[in-house]
Amino acid sequence: MANLSDVIKIDKLPEKAIIPMRQHDGIACAPLVKKGDEVIVGQKLGECEGSDLAYVHSPFCGTVNSIGLMPNPSGKRILSVVLTPSECEQTVDFIPEKNVPPSRLIEIIKEAGIVEYYEKPTYLALKPGKRIDTLLMNATFPLITHAYLSSLDKVLEGFKLMLEASGIPRGVIVLRADDKESIKAFKNAKVDGKPLTVAPIVGMRHADYYLEDVEDQIIVVAAGNITYTPTMMNLLSANVMGRKLLLGHELPDVHVVVCGVKSAKAVYDAINEGKPYLESAVTVTGAVNNPKTVIVKFGTPIKDVIDACGGYKGEPGKVIINGSMGGVAVYTDEVPVVKNTVGIVVQTEAEVLRDEATVCIHCARCVDVCPMNLLPGRIAAMADQGMFDRCKDYFALNCIECGECAVVCPAKKHLVQLIRYSKLQIMNQKNETVEATE
Ligand code: SF4
Ligand code: SF4
Structure with missing residues (x-):
């Protein structure tokens, strides 16, 4: 019997892969390929100019079947390259780089097309144009964090590279206080041969308190039993750093920026292995036969991901991307996994609320x-x-x-x-x- 902590990599090729030319909240790329072209793994498929871009690379070998507007997890139709994947495993030359200056690190992160879970390109998130003193790694999605615990050393190395690239002096890794598995793994981890400091956020003891106390560059904090979704940046800042955001302000206004676990691992892969951002972990929960976390290539249709989890359990009523509360319900399971996809929730027909809204009775x-x-x-x-x-x-x-x-x-x-x-x-x-x- 599978359980949610199981992590599998989906190796089965989808019949078609849909690679959107925009997988973040910014400028869309223009396709560099045309119908009938053969592509290989890691090949750049989309490029653009501007200040808010994320290049798109092919996670598959295959043939370009078509280019056009396709359904997308955002709920919109987005220009996409549709591939027929093949068994070929040919890749572009992945060239690692060592001992490069910070400006080059940022350039590599940009070239790799890495995007944060809140849809901002990582190279931009790290350089917001304001004075930043703390880089937070939001590791409060327990199942996603668990998927990367087996490569925790690479995640930590990636996080260090992010600090180096951005010039931000210190990093704080934020875990849920009830995520015992992750807390244990981080307690056993080391950075530069030194064990990490793992501290609880209690009362007025925010991350700053511990950073001043231990003088470490990176610490881990356990901050309540909250998963900080992209709409909860203000709570993240207030609870972890003790810095409240004024109305309409953003985290850099209080000298903080945020990254995810996935992007830290992707930064490691880009710099130490020369790989672009091609795949990441996604949790699949709700009405599927084997709920689990999967490592999936971007462009894989949701229906293939659900098949890898044993298929739908009962009559599906709704498929929701990125959380049952703040997520987006998609009208087809043909939409692909993209760079900011964190979770897929399936509700049965019976679970879907179809009540008509009535008048407010002012119950408060x-x-x-x-x-x-x-x-x-x-x-x-x-x-x-x-x-x-x-x-x-x-x-x-x-x-x-x-x-x-x-x-x-x-x-x-x-x-x-x-x-x-x-x-x-x-x-x-x-x-x-x-x-x-x-
Ligand atoms: S309870 Fe409703 S209004 Fe309040 S934060 Fe949650 S969604 Fe927003
Ligand atoms: S006061 Fe709020 S909870 Fe009560 S009926 Fe009106 S909207 Fe709904």
């Missing part, structure tokens, strides 16, 4: 459960009426999209969707204002 249950002390029902009602300025006044941007309010709402209001929509509108208005003043 949503207020009681909101960890950010917001008024979810009020914000959602204003968003529904297009009053986005009012949503902003009611701190909609502070919502971490945890979904707690929607779970308890007896009126089945679509609170998270409405609040998320208001956040999008507020940010769009903000960007328009910035553009207008430039």
Whole structure:
């Protein structure tokens, strides 16, 4: 009987691989190949110019079947190169580099197309153009972290290379306090021959406290039983560093940047093995026969990943990418795994909530459960009426999209969707204002 801690690498070739030309929140690449071309592993498929880019490489050998708009986990249709993979294992020459200066390290990370779990290219995340004193590694997705524990030395080396590349003086690795397996592994790990300091975040003892105390370059902290999703950057900063974000501010404003476990391993692979970013770990949970964590090549359709987990258990009702609360439900399992895919959740037809929203009865249950002390029902009602300025006044941007309010709402209001929509509108208005003043 398989369990969630099992990690398998999917070796079976998919019938087709869909490689989107944009796998991050930035500029789309232009394809470098055309229909009928043969490609090999690691070959660059997409390139672009600009300040926010992530090159795309082929994780497969194969033939270019078509190039066009294809379904994507973002919910949009994105220009993609569709390959028919072949058994050939030919790769481009992977050329490792040693003892290179920081500027070259950043260049290698950029060339490798590495992207953070929150969709920012890693080379940009490491160099935000502000004074940064701490690089946080968010290792609070336990199953993803477990998938990399067998290569923890490479993850730590990659993290050190990120510090070197960025010039950030210190690193903090953040674990969940209840993730005993990871805590044990990190306690046994060493950096530069020295054991890592593993400390709990307690009261006012944030990471800064320990860093000053032990004077290590890298420490590990166990910070509550929270998985910090991309919408929870403000909590991550407040809980781990004791630095609260002002409304509309981002982590670099409090001198912090974040990376993931996957990207640290990818940085190691890029610099020490010369490999671009081609695959990563994804957890598959819910209504599948063998839930597990898989190492999967980007471009592999979700349905092939679910097949590798024993197939659907019962009648599938919904497939959700990256979490049942803040994730995106996809309308087809033909969408591919991409660089920011962390998890796939399958719900059965019976589990899918199909209740119609009714009128708010002002019970305030949503207020009681909101960890950010917001008024979810009020914000959602204003968003529904297009009053986005009012949503902003009611701190909609502070919502971490945890979904707690929607779970308890007896009126089945679509609170998270409405609040998320208001956040999008507020940010769009903000960007328009910035553009207008430039
Ligand atoms: S999703 Fe709801 S409960 Fe969670 S932070 Fe946002 S408003 Fe609060
Ligand atoms: S929980 Fe639902 S019904 Fe109750 S106040 Fe909030 S939005 Fe209204």
